[in-house]
Amino acid sequence: MQLPDAETLCADLVRQLRGHVTPDTGMVGIHTGGAWLAERLHQELAFAVPLGLLDISFYRDDYRKSGLHKSVRASKIPFDVNGRHLLLVDDVLYTGRTVRAAMNELFDYGRPESIRLVALVDRGERQLPICPQFVGTGLTVPKGSMLRLDRDEAGRLTLRLDA
Amino acid sequence: MSANPQLNAKGGLAHLLTLEGLPREIIVHILDTATSFVGVTEREVKKVPLLRGISVFNLFFESSTRTRTTFEIAAKRLSADVINLNISTSSTSKGESLLDTVDNLSAMQADMFVVRHAQSGAAHLIARHAGTHQHVINAGDGRHAHPTQGLLDAYTIRHYKRDFTALSVAIVGDILHSRVARSLVHALNILGTPDVRVIGPQTLLPAGVESLGVRVFHDMRKGLAGADVIVMLRLQNERMRGPLLPSAQEFNKSYGLTPEKLAVAKPDAIVMHPGPMNRGVEIDSSVADGVQSVILPQVTFGIAVRMAVMSILGGS
Amino acid sequence: MTPRIHIRGGRLVDPKHGLDAQRDLYVADARVVGAGAAPDGFRADRTIDATGLVVAPGLVDLAARLREPGLEYKATLESEMLAAVAGGVTSLACPPDTDPPLDEPGLVEMLTRRARSLNLAKVYPVGALTAKLEGERLTEMAELADHGCVAFSQADAPITDTQVLWRALQYAATFGFAVWLRPEDPHLARNGVAHDGDFATRLGLPGIPAIAETVAVATILELVRATGTRVHLCRLSTADGVAMVRAAKRDRMPVTCDVAAHHLHLSDLDIGYFDSHAHVVPPFRSGRDRDALRAGVADGTIDAVCSDHTPVDEDAKQTPFGESEPGATGLELLLPLALKWGEEARVPLAGALAAVTSSPARVLGIDAGHLGVGAPGDVCVFDPAAHFRVAADTLRSQGKNTPYLGYELPGVVRFTLVRGDVRYEARGERR
DSSP: OOOOOHHHHHHHHHHHHTTSOOTTOEEEEETTHHHHHHHHHHHHTTOSSOOEEEOOGGGOSOHHHHOSOSSOOOOBOOSOOTTOEEEEEEEEEOSSHHHHHHHHHHHTTOOOSEEEEEEEEEOOOOSSSOOOSEEEEEOOOOTTOEEEEEEOTTOOEEEEEEO | OOOOTTBOTTSOBSOBOOSTTOOHHHHHHHHHHHHHHHHHHTSSSOOOSTTTTOEEEEEESSOOHHHHHHHHHHHHHTTOEEEEEEOOHHHHTTTOOHHHHHHHHHTTTOOEEEEEESSTTHHHHHHHHOOTTOEEEEEEETTTBOHHHHHHHHHHHHHHHOOGGGOEEEEESOOTTOHHHHHHHHHHHHTTOSEEEEEOOGGGSOTTGGGGTOEEESSHHHHHTTOSEEEEOOOOGGGSSSSSOSOHHHHHHHHSBOHHHHTTSOTTOEEEOOSOOOBTTTBOHHHHTSTTBOHHHHHHHHHHHHHHHHHHHHTO | OOOOEEEESOEEEEGGGTEEEEOOEEEETTEEEEESSOOTTOOOSEEEEOTTOEEEEOEEESOBOOOTTTOTTTOOHHHHHHHHHHTTEEEEEEOSOSSSOSOSHHHHHHHHHHHHHHTSSEEEEEEESBGGGOSSSBOOHHHHHHTTOOEEEOTTOOOOOHHHHHHHHHHHHHHTOEEEEOOOOHHHHTTOOEETTHHHHHHTOOEEOTHHHHHHHHHHHHHHHHHOOEEEEOOOOOHHHHHHHHHHHHTTOSEEEEEEGGGGTOOGGGGTTTOGGGOOSSOOOOHHHHHHHHHHHHTTSSOEEEOOBOOOOGGGTSSOGGGSOOOBOOGGGHHHHHHHHHHHHTOOHHHHHHTTTHHHHHHHTOSOSOOSTTSBSOEEEEEEEEEEEOOTTTOOSSOOOOTTTTOEEEEEEEEEEETTEEEEEOTTOOO
16 A cells, blocks of 8 residues: 655644744653654754653563563653653554553653643554544554554655555 | 473573573573663652562572562562562471472462572472463572572673673682672673683682683782773682681782782773672772772662563563 | 293393303292203293293392381382382392491391292392491491391491491401492582582582592502402492502402492483482582493493482472482383493493393302302393383382483383292283
């Protein structure tokens, strides 16, 4: 199937977010795809607060079934979460479980004033009551396939579908 | 001979009994995971929910407040329930065998056993009898192994020195009785350290120690020359005077780490000690508290490494 | 009156008489009465078809612990004597470390009487050399010998006082008694549980260095030189120990020695992941030591291979290695392990069998281990081509403790005759 151009979607998100970013707003990207997207958005929107990155391996709900993920990156939130408005960034919003885990982890850092969700693609099929505030596009994807974001050496973002 | 009792059918880690024979990827995975946990220990909420609902039983047949406490902290930071059992020798002399003790505890829904025992092979025995969803972590068995200590020592070395393949590491002291030394040697060899040295008098070096993959030195100055890492081992009180050694003073003279002996190592060499230290015996206070000493960070890394081990086992 | 038995069509191997040929055997009145041709007028009450089987002298085992008196929870005389005949063993020497030790005529008498009443293998008690095996006071050796002791020993108990050892040897020599000693210096062996070498270092097991054996062998040989006592060294385990005995024999010293069958095939590596079944005394040593033991049996330096049968209950093995009770069951493995050694060492069958028949009989000084006319009717008929799987359910001994669990070993005993009577017959056989 024909996949939308990630760069175009990204530029569209930048447009949507402009005006919603204050000097105190924090952005947190979820590894790995969400982190790449957040790095781009953070730079384009000239945030004053440094970027936070989350690895949700320790908060996933499938630990008993699948074990610990093979490569775990360190989470790093270089700002105080308490009382802050946050933008949480993920590449593909699907069942909602990743976002659930990320929010649990964020609350272990402190109590944010608000969290708004930014997603490049919303492919639907939610299993939890989670919804995004900023979306690049909705997309229906064949059942059983995985939609992922890639980034090449030059930093260019593309969407990829794995069967 | 039977398959590696630590690995499950898929080659994943089912128990941590010894570092010997572990694939390099598994050790690196543990160290990498530990890095993430160091971050957790630095934030306000030091817990993650990974082991919620899991019961970790600390089975210490040999008492040790330090090690037991770090395992307890590690387990609690993973949100596990922790039960501490200090089984002194007088209890076991009441007749309950090791395996009976383990069976009774299994009946209480134990998921993970952290075992310290005075006999080499005790953790292997328990692992052989463990149920399919139970995991055994060896917290020290006799002289044989102390794998989490070996891992935290490797983590410390990696933190300060990065590349194992360019290092000279010297381990000094009572190698004969040391499970810490054995585990560290295995870790270093598996991680590709080209020059691992052991330094001590003949009475404190086990038979055939070279076969572990080390170079033997009796002269400490020669053994420390150009070393990047120096690991000092604790000398037990009961060994200081007897057929193995005449006195603590003589040991310190030949094998204690003084500033003057430290100077023959590389200027940026790090000094490690698994603790607890005998100041003035194996290590002078000025060295233990000096700039090259990384003894205190070792403790922090120890918690993160044990969290990594438990979280990898808990999910396998 | 025992039945007259004709063992027909088998391969008769009698190492003492240099015989290995297709020959029938005739047994009557508790004795061998003919080999080859039937004696005049012999009419068999029973004929055993030994086609494809080897007909050998009943095995003579220099060390089998029967655990009676005193240690009946580990095994009983009955269970172990059944294991013996199932293993083709018709004569066995039992060490004095029963509970209480065999240091009084009454105890020896009780044991021999019990054994005789079971009418299975013949038991030759080895008496204690010192009272309670404590290494201080001599036992009444002459009295014990009158009651059936064939030699005197300390079993595994050390004599730390060399004055006592010297005097004990002198006293035994006075009467021409043989003294059996397991050479191990207790101070050098103290706290050790495995061979002091690379593998024990790897496993963190306290070691028993080879010098623990060689220092003791040297001491004993010097004392033999001084006293002229006939000494039998039990359970050699080191290459250097074998070399010392070889030199002593060259000097014509009255020394013999044995090795446990399980030491012929295993080394310290077989402890593996702390398998307590591999916890034995003396310990399994290096591959080099094992090879020297094998060479020692081949060149006759080592006179006999014995089972060192030591039944241990599983509870005492299911503990950490260093806390486990040492010992391996062995009566039913003596023949298979000897055969396996013979095959691998390319020694003719008669040579392999000599180590478990005629040679140990010579050490014991008994008329056994051969099938000449007039010999006792102790016969082992076995299938050299069949294999037996070592498992708890195939072993008759109460001791299931062996490092050979799971092994397939050659040599299955089909019939065992003691005193001219069939005392063991393999299930499913009716020939």
